[in-house]
Amino acid sequence: MRLLNTILVVLLIFTGLTVGASQIDLGESLNLWLAVAIATFKAVLVAAFFMHLLHDRAMNSLVLFYTALTIGLFFLFTLIDMDSRHMIDDVRSEAIKAPVIAEEARAAAIAAGTITPHGHEGEAAQGAEGEHADEPPAH
Amino acid sequence: MTSIPTNSGGAKGEYWETYKHQPHWRNNEDEFEAAKLGMWLFLATELLLFSGFFCAYFVLRMFYPEAFRGASQEYLNWKIGAINTAVLLISSWNVAVAVRAAQLGQKMILAFNVFFASLCGIAFLVIKLALEYYPKYQAGEIPGALFTFPGGHGEYLPSAYDPIFLSVYWVSTATHGFHVLIGVFLLWWIGWRALKGHFGPKHYTAVENVGLYWHVVDLIWIFLFPLLYLVP
Numbered sequence: 001m002r003l004l005n006t007i008l009v010v011l012l013i014f015t016g017l018t019v020g021a022s023q024i025d026l027g028e029s030l031n032l033w034l035a036v037a038i039a040t041f042k043a044v045l046v047a048a049f050f051m052h053l054l055h056d057r058a059m060n061s062l063v064l065f066y067t068a069l070t071i072g073l074f075f076l077f078t079l080i081d082m083d084s085r086h087m088i089d090d091v092r093s094e095a096i097k098a099p100v101i102a103e104e105a106r107a108a109a110i111a112a113g114t115i116t117p118h119g120h121e122g123e124a125a126q127g128a129e130g131e132h133a134d135e136p137p138a139h
Numbered sequence: 140m141t142s143i144p145t146n147s148g149g150a151k152g153e154y155w156e157t158y159k160h161q162p163h164w165r166n167n168e169d170e171f172e173a174a175k176l177g178m179w180l181f182l183a184t185e186l187l188l189f190s191g192f193f194c195a196y197f198v199l200r201m202f203y204p205e206a207f208r209g210a211s212q213e214y215l216n217w218k219i220g221a222i223n224t225a226v227l228l229i230s231s232w233n234v235a236v237a238v239r240a241a242q243l244g245q246k247m248i249l250a251f252n253v254f255f256a257s258l259c260g261i262a263f264l265v266i267k268l269a270l271e272y273y274p275k276y277q278a279g280e281i282p283g284a285l286f287t288f289p290g291g292h293g294e295y296l297p298s299a300y301d302p303i304f305l306s307v308y309w310v311s312t313a314t315h316g317f318h319v320l321i322g323v324f325l326l327w328w329i330g331w332r333a334l335k336g337h338f339g340p341k342h343y344t345a346v347e348n349v350g351l352y353w354h355v356v357d358l359i360w361i362f363l364f365p366l367l368y369l370v371p
Contacts (some may be wrong), residue, residue, distance in 0.1 A: 002240065015224050019217065022369035028204055030222045035365035041336075051354045057172060061178045067183040071190040073172040075197060082198050091283040099200050103288065106299040 007049045014042050155339030171344050178348040182309075182355045185318075189359050192311040196366060199303055206300030207370060213297075214280055214305060219270050220368035223263050224360060231357040234350045241333075241343035249346070250333040256353065257326035260319050267316055275305075282306035308367055315363060318356045325349045337352030 009069040022031060048054045053061045086094035164170040200207045237252035279287030286302035329349050332338065338346050 001236070002236050004232060004239070008228065009229045012225060015221065018365045018369060019221055022217070022365065022371055025371055027210070032200075032366075032370050035370050036362075039362045039365055043358050046231065046354055046358050046361070050357075051230055051351055052235075052238075056175075059176055063176070063179040063183055066237060067186050069192075071186065074190060075194055078194050079201065083201060103299045105302075106297065109287075109297075131269065 003049060007045055010044060011042055086138055146229055153336040153339060155337060155342040157238055158342040167342065169344075169352035171347075173257070174344050175347060175351070178351050182205070182351060184357075185355055188326045192307065193312070193362065193366070196307050199307060203298075203300040203303060206298040207304050209298060210301045211367065211370065214275070214301070215271075215308070215368045217368040219266060219338075220240040222267055223365045226259050226263050226266070227357045227360050230263075231354055233259065234353045237329075238343070238350045241346045242336045242340055244339045246333060246336060248369045250337060252329050253326050253330040253333060253346075257323045257330065260323040260326065260353075262317060263319055264323070267312070271312075280305055309346070312367070313358070315359055318359070322349075322353050322356050325352065 018035055021034050021038065025031070026034065047064060053064065082096075085096065158167065160167045160170040164173070233252040233256035237249050237256065238250060240246075240248035275281065278284075282302060282305050286305065327348065329338075329346055332345065
């Protein structure tokens with residue numbers, strides 16, 4: 001009982017920690033890794049104590065271990081693949097990335113005046129507007 | 140150490156006292172362990188299901204880091220996410236206490252904790268629907284082609300990739316919410332059976348397995364919350 005209470009308190013504290021860590025800008029990837037690390041630590045606590053893997057037959061831990069391993073391999077190879085296509089074929093790697101519908105919808109929204117790129121006019125906004133302005137004469 | 144109560148009065152035994160394993164098992168313990176292993180295998184498939192969403196998150200984040208950075212801050216309120224995280228963690232604790240109560244034969248503690256955990260699950264869903272999904276739906280912040288670029292977002296300049304972030308958000312949280320809903324019904328079932336005296340030190344397979352399911356639902360949210368709401 002006491003053990004379960006302690007684990008709950010630790011989990012809540014680490015939830016606070018992960019919120020706190022996100023408020024500090026450590027740079028894109030470090031923030032992400034820190035959040036994943038804290039979440040993994042919390043997950044291990046839940047699995048070990050709440051799901052009592054620690055006091056259970058090893059077989060159940062093995063199932064979880066191989067699941068985690070499988071997910072890790074899945075992520076690893078997918079990310080390696082997606083991040084290295086541009087080394088082979090730039091055109092196709094761009095084709096994967098470009099969400100045409102989204103770009104068109106955004107351009108239409110700017111044209112209709114729904115989005116008002118006031119204040120800081122980003123490059124993307126000007127680009128989209130420029131594209132849209134070019135379109136009508138072509139039709 | 141709390142002593143395990145035994146029914147020595149000669150009265151008709153409770154369900155858990157007289158429970159006899161199915162004929163193809165050697166004994167109750169084998170049956171229990173096999174059921175638990177089966178549950179773990181099922182939970183492995185659940186984790187693999189959600190790993191697809193996480194993979195999509197990481198790949199899309201790699202492609203559109205700026206959009207994910209901005210959209211997460213603009214569309215999601217981390218306070219709601221944090222409250223929901225706490226609610227789920229507490230309910231997980233309740234379920235862990237409930238399993239312990241079953242092992243010790245404390246019927247009412249078991250039932251109370253199970254019902255309290257289900258209330259937490261309902262609270263989670265209400266917070267999600269009332270404070271997140273409904274306002275988002277009204278504002279047109281819905282995924283894919285249905286997305287309408289919202290006006291009146293102050294200084295925020297929507298990126299063309301915002302709908303992609305919202306797609307990941309909606310698909311992963313809605314699938315998770317559906318699991319919470321199923322979990323709530325399962326907890327009611329367990330609580331009802333607990334009140335009928337089905338579970339005790341010698342037999343609590345269903346409590347254990349539903350508990351494991353609920354913990355996995357919590358575990359998935361532990362990852363979803365920082366990735367969607369927090370990472371700047």
